[in-house]
Amino acid sequence: MLRLSEVKNIPVKELAKKIFNGEEIFILDVRGTDAFDDWKVEGKNVDVRNQPFSEFKDDLNALEVDVPKDEPFYVICAKGKTSSMAAEKLADAGYDNVYSVEGGMQAFSEHLEPIEIGSLAGGKLYQFVRIGKGCLSYLIESNGEGAIIDANRMINQYDEFLNNTNINIKYVIDTHLHADHISGGKPMADEHDADYYLPPKDASDVKFEYKSIEDGDEIKVGDTTIKAYYSPGHTIGSTSYIVDDQYLMTGDILFIDSIGRPDLAGKAEDWVGDLRETLYSRYKKLSQELLVLPAHYMSIEEMNEDGSVSEKLGQLYKENHGLNIEDEDEFRHAVADNLPPQPNSYEDIRKTNMGQQNPEDEKQREMETGPNRCAIR
Numbered sequence: 001m002l003r004l005s006e007v008k009n010i011p012v013k014e015l016a017k018k019i020f021n022g023e024e025i026f027i028l029d030v031r032g033t034d035a036f037d038d039w040k041v042e043g044k045n046v047d048v049r050n051q052p053f054s055e056f057k058d059d060l061n062a063l064e065v066d067v068p069k070d071e072p073f074y075v076i077c078a079k080g081k082t083s084s085m086a087a088e089k090l091a092d093a094g095y096d097n098v099y100s101v102e103g104g105m106q107a108f109s110e111h112l113e114p115i116e117i118g119s120l121a122g123g124k125l126y127q128f129v130r131i132g133k134g135c136l137s138y139l140i141e142s143n144g145e146g147a148i149i150d151a152n153r154m155i156n157q158y159d160e161f162l163n164n165t166n167i168n169i170k171y172v173i174d175t176h177l178h179a180d181h182i183s184g185g186k187p188m189a190d191e192h193d194a195d196y197y198l199p200p201k202d203a204s205d206v207k208f209e210y211k212s213i214e215d216g217d218e219i220k221v222g223d224t225t226i227k228a229y230y231s232p233g234h235t236i237g238s239t240s241y242i243v244d245d246q247y248l249m250t251g252d253i254l255f256i257d258s259i260g261r262p263d264l265a266g267k268a269e270d271w272v273g274d275l276r277e278t279l280y281s282r283y284k285k286l287s288q289e290l291l292v293l294p295a296h297y298m299s300i301e302e303m304n305e306d307g308s309v310s311e312k313l314g315q316l317y318k319e320n321h322g323l324n325i326e327d328e329d330e331f332r333h334a335v336a337d338n339l340p341p342q343p344n345s346y347e348d349i350r351k352t353n354m355g356q357q358n359p360e361d362e363k364q365r366e367m368e369t370g371p372n373r374c375a376i377r
Contacts, residue, residue: 010099012108019043020307026073072097080104108132112157122223134372142222147171151184175251176238177202180343202237207355233275234260248290256302258375259322288314343373
């Protein structure tokens with residue numbers, strides 16, 4: 001009989017690569033239905049079905065999902081243990097091409113996939129797609145110098161990418177104080193002896209040293225210029241970054257198919273006016289040829305063919321519903337009436353990002369469980 005240790009496993013990095021390559025993938029998710037409905041693996045050619053393992057662990061005939069007999073398929077759970085047991089049971093029944101996803105959804109949510117976006121003066125711009133969480137972060141590199149924007153807490157994955165280069169990280173920058181995921185900005189800056197920049201209006205309660213970045217400030221990375229553009233509304237300090245007059249990093253103010261929510265600091269009524277001012281006035285003053293690079297995305301429909309997430313600003317003004325509500329009262333109602341549930345542990349995440357608490361690594365992973373919820377559609 002096949003023993004548990006002999007079950008075939010697939011690392012999340014390999015599974016993610018298959019998704020980005022557009023391969024057809026069948027996934028059996030054996031978590032509870034509520035957890036599945038809240039958050040699951042997605043991809044353009046991913047067929048994911050759900051049935052809790054508890055329903056068929058004693059009798060495989062109770063499995064209602066029609067899993068492929070002769071093609072590879074993948075079993076996933078929360079952390080990898082239950083999927084191993086489910087895969088063992090299926091392998092014992094003659095399913096030779098079943099794989100358990102190592103680390104489950106927790107590990108999948110932490111994977112970062114680097115994608116080259118385009119050229120810069122003396123270098124390149126990379127987007128790191130956190131496919132299991134919908135987070136986006138960026139590496140700007142020019143003539144051996146680098147800056148990272150909106151770093152996630154898994155800084156080892158940026159380091160793995162940097163190990164194959166001669167890039168010296170000089171700056172780490174956040175667009176705002178994040179509330180849906182734990183920032184890797186300050187740890188990344190400390191590790192690389194780099195300057196950490198944060199908008200000061202978001203940093204009044206921060207307990208560590210940082211450098212202020214305000215509207216109009218410029219940072220030189222090699223031959224590339226990053227210019228700060230104040231864009232409040234998601235937070236009072238939210239700041240976008242214009243890179244070489246080609247790219248607009250919007251943080252959590254503007255996404256491809258949605259707009260940012262103004263309530264994660266309990267200031268929805270106060271900040272909705274700022275949100276509208278940024279979206280309907282300040283951004284309209286910019287070149288509509290700028291390529292928008294947000295800090296999150298909501299669904300795979302926002303992905304380009306290569307898995308990146310971007311669109312020209314002018315195109316978003318044509319297609320993004322949140323940018324086309326002319327009546328101000330209607331806009332206020334659209335924002336207030338469509339707020340999604342708060343992100344898991346968002347208050348603890350904010351406190352962690354302010355340096356007010358320092359949870360253990362496993363606690364940080366638990367705090368981030370679930371989808372991102374920064375957007376209003």
